[in-house]
Amino acid sequence: MRSIGVVTTARSDYGIYRPVLDAMERSSTLEYGLFVSGAHLAEKYGMTIREIEAADRPVWARIPMLDESGGDTDASVARAMGRGVSGFADALAQKRPDILMVLGDRFDMFAAVAASVPLNLPIAHIHGGEITFGAIDEVFRHAITKMAHLHFPATEEYAARIRQMGEEDWRITVSGAPSLDNLTTGNLHGAAELETVFGIPFSPPPIVVTLHSSTRGLESTRDDCAAMMDALRTIEDRAIIFTAPNADPGGLEIRAQIAAFVAERTNAHSLESFGSAHYLSALGAAAAVVGNSSSGLIETPSFRLPTVNIGDRQDGRTRARNVIDVAPESGAIGDAIRRALDPAFRETLSDLANPYGDGNAASRIVEVLETVELDDRLLAKRFADL
Structure with missing residues (x-):
């Protein structure tokens, strides 16, 4: 059996991995195990390793990274990376999977990849080649690409960017976004079930809000969030559901601003996490998404769901026409939300196609993991000049 180590550091990447993990479980030639780290192991972020354990996924190692601040300052992020490199070095040296699979662009994922380089472990990278000018994730994503040996970008545009970075074409497989595979399983839930599970009204359809911090500093994060909250205060006819930031x-x-908003308004609710299946179900039952999460660009087109994308965090990423980009100003955000809630706008999305794939990413990824030769050609990377 060929062993695949999978690095997961937060609920966000775990939800994306799920179809790939399921496909590996069905494989007769692969076994996998999770290297769990980051926010998964922090109580203040919901200790989401419990979701992994409840699903009976194999956990090969737990690597604590975050300190008591939970990565809430720039210095604490740098220190967490140091702990992560050290912890992953020990865990990977002990287990040594045949291939290490990683996803995306976060500092905690970068720490795992950096630790693997001296160990000569082949790296398979999902969601490379993307651009997000408004986040420090931009730097980590491209650095991971240069350390990785196999690439699974979501679109041909992103694959072209990986080639431009000197990666050989045979290493690149355009897979689509794995999260979209979750939409083809038939495991989504209706509004009535969501109301029962979470005790939140889904009629009329709610607004789902996810805002992550600005990389321009704490003051910008505070101001951007306050502007969004001012705009959301104009919404009184439906529930507003916040999910927690990274x-x-x-x-x-x-x-803190979410807690204050929820305390003052009876139609506002906050959840640490829906869980991946319930989150997609919530998108299917929502009237709009508001915030700056990548999910607002990647998953929402499949639901023809209007999305208000605030600020520059996702600048450079491919978006469908359901996305309304808006500056982090309360008046502009309010206008964008009203446009998103207008039935006439949603009607224009009836024929919308998702640019991030067709829901068959996992099979494409697993086929490569099963068949790629684990030889010197894989490990000895060359720079392919254009």
Whole structure:
């Protein structure tokens, strides 16, 4: 059996991985195990390793990274990376999977990849080649690409960017976004079930809000969040559901503003996490998404769901026409929300196609993991000049 180590550091990447993990479980030639780290192991972020354990996923190692601040300052993120490199070095040296699979662009994911380089472990990278000018994730994503040996970008545009970075074409497989595979399983839930599970009214359809911190600093995060809250105060005819921000500098400021907003308004609710299946179900039952999460660009087109994308965090990423980009100013955000809630706008999305794929990413990824030769050609990377 070929062993695949999978690095997961937060609820966000775990939800995306799920179809790939399921496909590996069905494989007769692969076994996998999770290296769990980051926010998964922090109580203040919901200790989401419990979701992994409840699903009976194999956990090969737990690597604590975050300190008591939870990665809420720039210095604490740097220190967490150091702990992560050290912890992953020990865990990977002990287990040594045949391939290490990673996803995306976060500092905690970068720490795992950096630790693997001296160990000569082949790296398979999902969601490379993307651009997000408004986040420090931009730097980590491209650095991971240069350390990785196999690439699974979501679109041909992103694959072209990986080639431009000197990666050989045979290493690149355009897979689509794995999260979209979750939409083809038939495991989504209706509004009535969501109301029962979470005790939140889904009629009329709610607004789902996810805001992550700005990389321009705490003051910008505070101001951007306050502007969004001012705009949301004009919404009284439906529920507003907040999901928690990432473990990034400024995240605690967003959490504090969410708590204050929920305390003052009877139609506002906050959840640490829906869980991946319930989150997609909530998108299917929502009237609009508001915030700056990548999910607002990647998953929402499949639901023809209007999305208000605030600020520059996702600048450079491919978006469908359901996305309304808006500056972090309360008046502009309010206008964008009203446009998103207008039935006439949603009617224009009836024929919308998702640019991030067709819901068959996992099979494409697993086929490569099963068949790629684990030889010197894979490990000895060359720079392919254009």
